[in-house]
Amino acid sequence: MKWSMDTHKYMSEITRTALQIIAKNNITSESSNDLIKDVENQLAAAKVYKDEEGSSGRIRRALFTYFRSYHCMDDSQNITEMGQAFIDNNISIKEFSFWYLLNYKYVKGTVSYYPIQFLLTFFKIVKSIDSNQCFLTPYDFEAISELDDINNLSTDFVREQIEKRNHPRPEINERNIGYDVWAKMLIQADVVEKDEQKNLIIKNWNLCNWIIDTYQSSLSLNNGSICCGPIERIPLPHVQISSPFDTTYHKEGYALCSILFDDCPNSIINKYIIQDKTHNTDNLYLQFGLNNDCRGFYKTFSGYEHIIGYFLLKQSHLGLKRIGEAILNTETIDETDNSQNENEMEEIKMITEVKGAAKAPNDNKDPKQIIFYGVPGSGKSFSISETLTSLKIDEANTKRVVFHLDYSNADFVGQILPKMTKNGITYLFTPGPFTQILRSAYQHPENKYALIIEEINRGNSAAIFGELFQLLDRLDKDESKSINSVTYTEGWSSYGVNNDCINAYLLGNYDDDFVTDKKSVCINFNQNTGIRLPSNLSLLATMNTSDQNVFTLDNAFQRRWDMEYISNKYEESKANDKQKAQYNSKIGTTAISWGKFRDAINKEISNPENSFANAEDKQLGLFFIKADNNVIKESDFSNKVLKYLWNDIFKRDKSIFNDDISTFGELLEVFNGADAFTKSFSSDFVSKIAE
Numbered sequence: 001m002k003w004s005m006d007t008h009k010y011m012s013e014i015t016r017t018a019l020q021i022i023a024k025n026n027i028t029s030e031s032s033n034d035l036i037k038d039v040e041n042q043l044a045a046a047k048v049y050k051d052e053e054g055s056s057g058r059i060r061r062a063l064f065t066y067f068r069s070y071h072c073m074d075d076s077q078n079i080t081e082m083g084q085a086f087i088d089n090n091i092s093i094k095e096f097s098f099w100y101l102l103n104y105k106y107v108k109g110t111v112s113y114y115p116i117q118f119l120l121t122f123f124k125i126v127k128s129i130d131s132n133q134c135f136l137t138p139y140d141f142e143a144i145s146e147l148d149d150i151n152n153l154s155t156d157f158v159r160e161q162i163e164k165r166n167h168p169r170p171e172i173n174e175r176n177i178g179y180d181v182w183a184k185m186l187i188q189a190d191v192v193e194k195d196e197q198k199n200l201i202i203k204n205w206n207l208c209n210w211i212i213d214t215y216q217s218s219l220s221l222n223n224g225s226i227c228c229g230p231i232e233r234i235p236l237p238h239v240q241i242s243s244p245f246d247t248t249y250h251k252e253g254y255a256l257c258s259i260l261f262d263d264c265p266n267s268i269i270n271k272y273i274i275q276d277k278t279h280n281t282d283n284l285y286l287q288f289g290l291n292n293d294c295r296g297f298y299k300t301f302s303g304y305e306h307i308i309g310y311f312l313l314k315q316s317h318l319g320l321k322r323i324g325e326a327i328l329n330t331e332t333i334d335e336t337d338n339s340q341n342e343n344e345m346e347e348i349k350m351i352t353e354v355k356g357a358a359k360a361p362n363d364n365k366d367p368k369q370i371i372f373y374g375v376p377g378s379g380k381s382f383s384i385s386e387t388l389t390s391l392k393i394d395e396a397n398t399k400r401v402v403f404h405l406d407y408s409n410a411d412f413v414g415q416i417l418p419k420m421t422k423n424g425i426t427y428l429f430t431p432g433p434f435t436q437i438l439r440s441a442y443q444h445p446e447n448k449y450a451l452i453i454e455e456i457n458r459g460n461s462a463a464i465f466g467e468l469f470q471l472l473d474r475l476d477k478d479e480s481k482s483i484n485s486v487t488y489t490e491g492w493s494s495y496g497v498n499n500d501c502i503n504a505y506l507l508g509n510y511d512d513d514f515v516t517d518k519k520s521v522c523i524n525f526n527q528n529t530g531i532r533l534p535s536n537l538s539l540l541a542t543m544n545t546s547d548q549n550v551f552t553l554d555n556a557f558q559r560r561w562d563m564e565y566i567s568n569k570y571e572e573s574k575a576n577d578k579q580k581a582q583y584n585s586k587i588g589t590t591a592i593s594w595g596k597f598r599d600a601i602n603k604e605i606s607n608p609e610n611s612f613a614n615a616e617d618k619q620l621g622l623f624f625i626k627a628d629n630n631v632i633k634e635s636d637f638s639n640k641v642l643k644y645l646w647n648d649i650f651k652r653d654k655s656i657f658n659d660d661i662s663t664f665g666e667l668l669e670v671f672n673g674a675d676a677f678t679k680s681f682s683s684d685f686v687s688k689i690a691e
Contacts, residue, residue, distance in 0.1 A: 028077040080224025092332040097189035103229040117215040125158040135199035239289040239319035253330040263296030289319040373543040374566030377621025380542040399437040400452040403459030429501040441537040453541040472560035483529040496530020545617035585627035588634035
């Protein structure tokens with residue numbers, strides 16, 4: 001491959017452990033065989049490798065090369081500045097991947113360039129041509145990697161790559177071209193994400209444009225130094241020192257991050273971060289020489305706080321150095337998936353048994369997490385009702401939401417809203433349905449609860465769930481996980497997330513208008529182990545397959561749910577009275593039943609020989625339209641069923657209708673009376689209904 005990167009491992013918590021063990025023992029290539037063997041045994045004991053046999057010879061043969069290639073070591077196996085920051089847990093995996101990609105320079109003879117500049121420029125040009133095509137495939141990656149000059153990455157070149165997407169191409173080996181490793185590192189760096197087709201798409205266009213702009217001027221690299229290359233081009237806020245640094249605030253680093261990276265309201269910072277009545281954000285601004293122009297100054301770099309911290313610490317300005325120092329005193333947080341390549345390292349199981357650890361109550365095991373999917377009217381919502389009954393969940397213990405185009409994470413989780421008080425306007429957290437049902441489940445572990453999401457694919461589920469996506473992984477039967485002396489068992493989330501607003505709401509740290517029954521709020525919730533879905537909370541959702549392209553659910557999201565298909569097939573022997581009545585209901589004054597018509601039309605819709613080819617997801621469910629006293633009203637049938645068939649299903653092929661009908665208006669006019677079907681549909685289709 002041209003853009004070589006280590007293809008056996010990725011930067012992860014496991015490789016961090018390996019580097020920590022090597023550094024702790026001061027191992028170099030000149031160390032004795034006995035010492036190296038002892039360290040290899042330590043690597044095996046720490047599960048960096050499966051066993052001692054697997055770790056044998058790995059230090060000299062693999063790890064030294066690996067850590068040199070990622071600039072954690074220099075050529076003499078000395079730990080670099082970045083390597084030490086990585087060892088000390090002062091740099092997250094996301095930040096390390098970001099730093100490495102920005103500074104990776106391809107050099108061969110007289111040719112040298114930064115591959116990430118090529119890749120991001122490709123995205124930018126594609127976006128300017130056709131935003132719907134703005135993604136990167138392995139084929140695009142291979143073509144781009146063959147270029148030796150950024151000037152060759154022209155609009156014509158990009159148009160050619162887009163055009164090739166419309167034609168079949170031979171299967172490509174992602175490992176051989178290096179795409180698999182680059183994709184993994186770009187995702188870990190949070191620069192891109194994968195769509196459902198596993199193509200790469202940009203996550204943060206502001207960050208992308210900044211990266212591209214940094215390469216417009218010459219850069220100096222010092223491999224292993226944190227503040228080199230593009231990092232030196234990070235902008236600096238205007239800081240004016242107005243008082244000496246004589247005060248240390250509670251969690252001042254977190255407060256500064258909330259101001260600089262999140263533009264968080266001062267009232268929230270005062271109440272939930274600083275938590276000191278004698279000091280507030282006004283004092284903090286003075287202490288660090290900040291002003292309102294600094295709010296959200298580093299929003300583009302959210303998630304890379306420690307990179308910014310090191311950068312500010314290197315500045316000569318005392319105020320900037322002080323801010324950098326405070327930021328570096330915060331903990332690193334990783335949101336990326338750091339799983340390892342199976343060929344080299346075994347994933348460490350995060351489940352441990354802690355003797356005497358406290359247990360989170362688990363009286364309601366096996367919560368359900370199901371997406372019921374099927375065609376319109378197939379009975380998805382009815383299946384949810386049946387599931388609630390089988391789980392013995394009272395309707396009063398449910399929350400029901402409907403996702404749609406404008407539904408957001410703030411609607412789902414909650415948001416900061418203004419509220420009038422006797423002291424003026426204040427900003428308080430107003431919980432969304434997720435946070436409300438979560439609190440109820442924590443408060444009352446003896447009860448079962450369910451959050452119901454209708455039309456889960458009609459909103460951007462990945463954006464709506466946000467970091468809560470992590471909670472969807474649940475512990476299986478016989479699994480347990482101990483965190484900070486609290487043991488979670490079957491049904492609880494495997495991983496926790498932190499959200500200051502949700503934490504405060506669960507702990508009752510809001511006004512009485514927002515939280516009642518405060519004494520019981522803290523039951524089963526431990527903010528030190530993070531927010532988790534408890535075992536008495538089920539998540540049930542519906543997905544209309546005919547609308548599945550409104551927002552597609554990626555595989556990573558779907559695999560965390562049980563997917564249950566609701567069959568559209570009618571079987572009289574299994575039907576209940578309501579289903580039988582619906583099936584046999586007559587359509588208007590005709591002699592044709594809804595069930596017979598539905599069977600015939602669904603057969604046409606799913607017929608692969610038709611021009612619209614096997615559109616099974618467009619079929620009509622039994623309750624697509626509802627009967628009233630065993631009759632489908634003629635007007636309802638016309639305005640719902642006929643409209644759906646004419647405008648959606650048979651939009652380009654009207655052969656199923658009477659040849660004399662040319663417009664939908666004409667179809668509505670002729671569909672009336674006992675012979676409505678013979679006047680509206682082709683004789684061939686009418687005979688199929690009779691059959």
